[in-house]
Amino acid sequence: MGILSRLFGKTEARSATSASYAEAFGISPTASGAYVSPRLAENLATVAACVSAISSAMASLPAYVYRAAERGRTELPGHPVARIIRHPNTRQTWPDLIEWIMAQALLHGNAVCVVEYDGAGRPTALLPIPWNNVQVSLLPSGRLAYDVAHFSAPWGGPGLSRRYLEGEVFHLRDRSDDGLLGRSRISRAPEVLGIAIAANNAVSKLYSGGLRAQGFIEAPVFLTEAQRKDVDNWLGKIREAMQHGRLPMLEGGFKFGNASISPEDAELLASRRFSVEELCRLFQVPPPIVQDLSHGTFTNSREAGRWFAQFTLSPWARKIEAEFSRSVFGVNSADCTLELDMSGLMRADAEARWQSHKIAVEAGILDPDEIRDIEGWNPRPAGKQPVEGEGA
Template sequence: MGFFSRKKNPKNSLSTSKNFFWGGSTSGTFVNENTAMQTAAVYACVRVISEAIASLPLHVYRYEDTGSKLLPGHSLYNILHNAPNPEMTSFVFRETLMSHLLLWGNAYAQIIRDGGGRVLALYPLLPNKTDVWRGPDGQIYYTYWRNTDESRPNEKSGGVTLSKDDVLHIPGLSFDGLVGYSPIALTKNAVGMAIATEDYGASFFANNANPGGILEHPGTLKNPDQIRSAWEMLYKGGNKAHRIAVLEEGLKFHPISVPPEEAQFLETRKFQLDEIARIFRIPPHMVGDLEKSSFSNIEQQSLEFVKYTLDPWVVRWEQTMNQSLLLPSEKASVYIKFNLDGLLRGDYATRMNGYAIGRQNGWLSANDIRRLENMNEITPEEGGDLYLVNGNMVKMADAGAAYTKQSSENKGGSGT
């Protein structure tokens, strides 16, 4: 059947409490979600996307005949927009879940409801301590494995099983549509190579940027390990550089010169930065690589980041929240939505030019524009809600009628 054979339980060894192949990589480094975050490129990519999702305005709306209406009085509005639980702000909650989603491929949060099914609070659950399984009744269940410090007083540690209605589960890329696969597990060789190059650089400079050497003795040594240890104790490390070596009994030191450029150390580190940015679909300039960025294309890259990187994650969040948090009676008329307009506005001159076109063609009022720019509105008495159109623009039929009328008037005038 193969490693990915179909099983009864929707467990995923790549993203739940067990790591894929126990974190081993071909580079020889141990890779899991925690060690990956010690790599600067992975940390930067996770931080960029998590903070971007956490900073987006998140609102609750209702469909109406004239459009969508914001519902600040809805019970979910305060939970999603301000504080999902007494211990976290909305920013911290979404940043935490998004980082889980990027590292483990799944984000889980326990849903606390009242007797009527309305959401009272949301608490994050660690993905590496959460298992997903299907019960005999065919329903999906979640088991969260608590530590002793997470248990209530006089309770033992162990698993707590929650039903599907009690968990907000946002899966990432998945083969079965139920549990997402960990990006770190699937790309462990690329991440492992980045960790290996960082370890090599650290050890290289810990050895005073000297790759090592050979101690030559004219005779046969009975204790080579003892001489090697004594030499390293005296001369290894940046704080012991430039000491004067004293060699006895005919010992000679031959340094081995292997510059990092010859081992393509810098090129490898640069390539791994691009490789990890590619995994998370991050423009390189957002993680500090400005080699291919300029004033002419960096704005376009930023807009592409919103369109191709953030927007798919936003859709995952919105559809899962609409499915899991709204009451069945609300799903036809109420929806939860992020606002991406602020990230897609472009520079000031481009926005002003767009507003001018909308204003002159009658589909934007002064107050529409001022609301988009977070400015105070103009009162209706002062014309803030008026929609204007250029007076020189008329319909083709009206233009022909006006020309015919003008011609008739001219002929009639010449005959009198």
């Protein structure tokens, strides 16, 4: 049995089609003729922008560890998980790790990190593992086992494999079909991406032809085989001239017939705009967030930002918090939780931030010194009162 047979489980390597080879590597064929995979999907600017918008926004959220108290909760900056937030591993910062986790979950449907522990069983680090390096098995006990092939070099081949059990792995899933593994949005709607990729390919071919009309050459008489060979060489020079913007000359009674259609006639541009909207729907990202302002105004773009926070980011934040409670805190910290502070999204919106502070002070929820602490300022000196109209 050859290596292809062992890789793809075929009894004979030559009996497998190229499509089955592609599917074995997560590349799906579509009706449009384009192949779709996470790597190919990111060639589309809209997919890359949606993934970047969600992952970078999630990475910008402050994270805190709390323990439930009799009345309310207490922040635990010295908790082992709080130390992971400050320093998750030797190669990444916390924003880097969250950005990576979100990109993996959006493109592959799953994001896996190995949880490292010290001798006392306290978590000390989260090590990111690319989804392509993970093989998940369901054990007879009903638990999942993760066979991880660690990379021996950044872009080299995989090293030795090691098995981890559920309690040793942080596993963030996109919506699952079986409750075990997440399924990527790319695999749920390959035709949407296939059409967008095919449209991109069509535009690429149009530009590679120098945006010149494509058509046919009409000969005055039937040609012999020898004449056909001469004409083929001659047509090559004609195509080269057209690609460089030079005006070709037709001799011997030959005529050029235009058999092409313009981008407007083919509605390529309209199709690509529609693909942007379709891909935004797939990732639940409002078009203005990825710089599609064709229907945007200042007002609805601002509302799109709120919609993005409420319906796109908030569910992912809850998923991450719940997965930390399941896999990272463990039984020794069952009363502890991770919180991703969504108010961090207002960091760049000073007007909205200070308006919310004003409401909190007027309602008696916070006092001015608490507001100053939130903003990173020291408390007012003892005895100094705010000047009328100065606020906090």
